Amino acid sequence: MMNKIAILFGGKSTEHEVSRVSAASVLRNIDDSKYEIRVVGITREGNWYEYLGSIDNIESGLWEKDNENKKENAQNILFNKEVDVVFPVMHGLYGEDGTIQGLCKLIGIPFVGPGVLSSALCMDKVYTKYVLENFGIKQANYVVVTEYNYNKNKDKLMQEIESKLGYDVFIKPSNSGSSVGITKAHNREELIRGLEEALKYDRKILVEEALNAREIEVAVLGNDEPQGAVPGEIIPAKEFYDFEAKYQDEASKLLIPANLVDEKLQEVKELAIKIYTLLDCQGMSRVDFLMDKETGEVYFNEVNTLPGFTQISMYPKLWEASGKKYPQLIDELIELAIERNNK
Numbered sequence: 001m002m003n004k005i006a007i008l009f010g011g012k013s014t015e016h017e018v019s020r021v022s023a024a025s026v027l028r029n030i031d032d033s034k035y036e037i038r039v040v041g042i043t044r045e046g047n048w049y050e051y052l053g054s055i056d057n058i059e060s061g062l063w064e065k066d067n068e069n070k071k072e073n074a075q076n077i078l079f080n081k082e083v084d085v086v087f088p089v090m091h092g093l094y095g096e097d098g099t100i101q102g103l104c105k106l107i108g109i110p111f112v113g114p115g116v117l118s119s120a121l122c123m124d125k126v127y128t129k130y131v132l133e134n135f136g137i138k139q140a141n142y143v144v145v146t147e148y149n150y151n152k153n154k155d156k157l158m159q160e161i162e163s164k165l166g167y168d169v170f171i172k173p174s175n176s177g178s179s180v181g182i183t184k185a186h187n188r189e190e191l192i193r194g195l196e197e198a199l200k201y202d203r204k205i206l207v208e209e210a211l212n213a214r215e216i217e218v219a220v221l222g223n224d225e226p227q228g229a230v231p232g233e234i235i236p237a238k239e240f241y242d243f244e245a246k247y248q249d250e251a252s253k254l255l256i257p258a259n260l261v262d263e264k265l266q267e268v269k270e271l272a273i274k275i276y277t278l279l280d281c282q283g284m285s286r287v288d289f290l291m292d293k294e295t296g297e298v299y300f301n302e303v304n305t306l307p308g309f310t311q312i313s314m315y316p317k318l319w320e321a322s323g324k325k326y327p328q329l330i331d332e333l334i335e336l337a338i339e340r341n342n343k
């Protein structure tokens with residue numbers, strides 16, 4: 001019997017649009033002779049609709065106005081267990097952070113990607129650091145700022161950041177994604193502005209020393225025996241790989257494989273698999289590193305448990321370069337979800 005799959009897209013996250021493009025790409029590439037596919041769009045307000053219209057309308061966002069092809073209360077597709085597997089093609093909060101995962105687990109439907117703990121952990125940059133430092137994984141030095149502490153001890157906090165990290169620093173909301181709310185500060189004035197910007201998105205902020213680094217990314221796939229694809233490299237068009245550079249700026253380039261000697265490619269891949277396992281990832285994740293341009297030292301940066309899945313995204317491209325075509329990748333992700341079966 002054919003597996004019934006729900007593809008979820010959109011949602012309340014700041015990465016709503018990216019999710020639409022990712023989902024459109026999954027829908028164009030999935031082998032629809034193998035699955036019965038239900039497409040579910042979630043609006044920015046959090047309303048769920050089954051969508052029966054075109055993939056182009058999903059990509060552009062027009063689907064929301066296409067009332068003829070929209071059916072209300074699509075959350076019932078999950079609650080009534082009308083599908084065997086959920087593929088949440090959703091990035092950021094309420095998609096990648098353990099919330100949808102918790103819902104699927106509660107209902108008892110297998111889903112693509114890591115489980116509740118791992119999704120929530122990897123979404124939170126501060127807690128990811130706390131966990132990995134116990135295992136001696138090299139990371140940029142950092143200071144954690146909470147909204148409460150910022151309002152209470154601003155001066156002390158500024159001194160702590162400046163003495164521990166100096167400038168430049170990166171300021172990141174702990175729970176965010178796609179560089180939203182992230183800035184780089186070169187002095188105290190920019191630090192304060194950056195913290196206030198980041199506090200719009202989260203009450204917990206990570207301030208991190210800025211490395212002069214290349215960006216290396218590894219696609220990992222699997223449950224108990226995860227495999228890594230060949231590492232890739234991002235050549236950002238701007239000072240850092242921010243939201244615009246990522247999605248609007250054609251000049252940012254992906255280099256596959258990364259411009260590294262074979263031993264280094266292997267070393268980074270193995271480190272990515274180790275981190276994947278330490279963070280209890282299952283199904284898939286993209287593990288990102290910063291590599292010091294001078295020393296060649298590799299620093300862990302972050303894990304994306306539902307990495308960008310557009311036609312031009314690193315995750316599917318890395319697998320393609322490693323011999324796994326997009327439709328096959330989707331098949332394997334669905335098989336891994338069924339194999340894990342919410343355990």
Ligand SMILES: Nc1ncnc2c1ncn2[C@@H]1O[C@H](COP(=O)(O)OP(=O)(O)OP(=O)(O)O)[C@@H](O)[C@H]1O
Pocket residue numbers: 140170172176177178179180182208209210211212213215236240241242288290301302304
């Ligand atoms: N410590 C650092 N030193 C140098 N550059 C950094 C540092 N931290 C972040 N960057 C730059 O900022 C970009 C965004 O940072 P980061 O990847 O941590 O955030 P993100 O928004 O969660 O990204 P994603 O969309 O991949 O989830 C990185 O791709 C890199 O260009």
Ligand SMILES: [Mg+2]
Pocket residue numbers: 288302
């Ligand atoms: Mg990133």
